[in-house]
Amino acid sequence: MGSVVFSVDAELGWGFHDLADPPIDRVDAGRTGWRRLLSAFETHEVPATWAVVGHLLLAECDGIHAEHLSIDGWFDRERTAWQSRPDLRFGTDLIEAIVEAETAHDIGCHSFSHVLFDDPRVTNAIARAELEAAIDVAQPFGIEYDSFVFPRNAVGHRGLLAETGFSCYRGSGAATESRFGRMANKLLSTVDPGRLELVEPFVDEYGLVNIPPSLFLFGFEGTPRTVLEAVGLDPIVRQARHAIDRAARSDGIFHAWLHPNNLQTERDVRRMQSIIEYAASKRETTGLRIETMAEIADRTQ
Numbered sequence: 349m350g351s352v353v354f355s356v357d358a359e360l361g362w363g364f365h366d367l368a369d370p371p372i373d374r375v376d377a378g379r380t381g382w383r384r385l386l387s388a389f390e391t392h393e394v395p396a397t398w399a400v401v402g403h404l405l406l407a408e409c410d411g412i413h414a415e416h417l418s419i420d421g422w423f424d425r426e427r428t429a430w431q432s433r434p435d436l437r438f439g440t441d442l443i444e445a446i447v448e449a450e451t452a453h454d455i456g457c458h459s460f461s462h463v464l465f466d467d468p469r470v471t472n473a474i475a476r477a478e479l480e481a482a483i484d485v486a487q488p489f490g491i492e493y494d495s496f497v498f499p500r501n502a503v504g505h506r507g508l509l510a511e512t513g514f515s516c517y518r519g520s521g522a523a524t525e526s527r528f529g530r531m532a533n534k535l536l537s538t539v540d541p542g543r544l545e546l547v548e549p550f551v552d553e554y555g556l557v558n559i560p561p562s563l564f565l566f567g568f569e570g571t572p573r574t575v576l577e578a579v580g581l582d583p584i585v586r587q588a589r590h591a592i593d594r595a596a597r598s599d600g601i602f603h604a605w606l607h608p609n610n611l612q613t614e615r616d617v618r619r620m621q622s623i624i625e626y627a628a629s630k631r632e633t634t635g636l637r638i639e640t641m642a643e644i645a646d647r648t649q
């Protein structure tokens with residue numbers, strides 16, 4: 349029997365603070381999206397891996413972080429334009445909502461300040477500082493991470509994950525394919541969901557379990573989505589249902605991921621409710637497992 353995994357990159361403003369022109373609609377959707385996604389998981393008692401940006405666990409900060417090793421100017425936006433937006437920089441209320449939820453979620457790590465681990469400016473010392481700071485701020489909440497999700501899926505410094513006590517991470521997926529190949533595949537798998545492959549976790553050279561992603565649940569937006577929705581089911585829901593069916597009759601994993609800020613409209617919320625409900629119903633009728641990344645690492649290592 350296979351399984352379904354949901355991983356959530358939970359970051360509020362941190363997913364965008366380094367961009368010249370942050371997409372403010374998405375940034376502003378982060379808080380409500382977080383609560384609505386958590387509620388959808390709760391309704392169906394579906395556990396997920398929530399990879400949270402460590403800075404969200406702070407109650408306050410000076411916006412300077414002189415003691416934290418970082419690239420020059422890394423905290424500029426938090427100190428300037430977002431100085432008046434604590435709602436984008438801190439999120440203890442949201443993390444407590446996950447901790448206090450009825451369903452046992454896996455709280456994982458998404459670095460301390462959303463540093464890109466493949467950036468040549470991000471030295472080993474900076475990567476280590478990001479991991480150690482994220483671990484420190486989680487301690488008062490009783491959170492000990494097993495799972496790591498690389499910001500923007502930029503894999504790097506994996507040895508440090510093993511050294512600092514992580515057991516698994518979400519890999520980068522089909523990294524070797526060309527951009528064109530990935531686009532073509534995305535389009536074809538929407539038309540023919542059978543093309544979407546399930547994934548297998550594996551132990552890497554550092555002893556960490558790599559749990560590759562199967563599908564980004566908001567990677568097919570804009571006009572193509574509207575056109576396909578006009579003739580029937582949401583194309584991503586269709587793909588996800590197909591993959592969940594396959595996981596229910598094989599040993600593979602359907603690993604779906606998203607950000608809370610992807611839930612910007614009612615139809616985005618409906619998409620998630622629909623996929624989560626479908627996975628929960630298959631768990632009832634087929635014995636399909638719905639697992640967290642930490643649970644998969646536990647049985648793979």
Ligand SMILES: [Zn+2]
Nearest residue numbers: 409410411426
């Ligand atoms: Zn700060």
Ligand SMILES: [Zn+2]
Nearest residue numbers: 357363499500
């Ligand atoms: Zn992120």
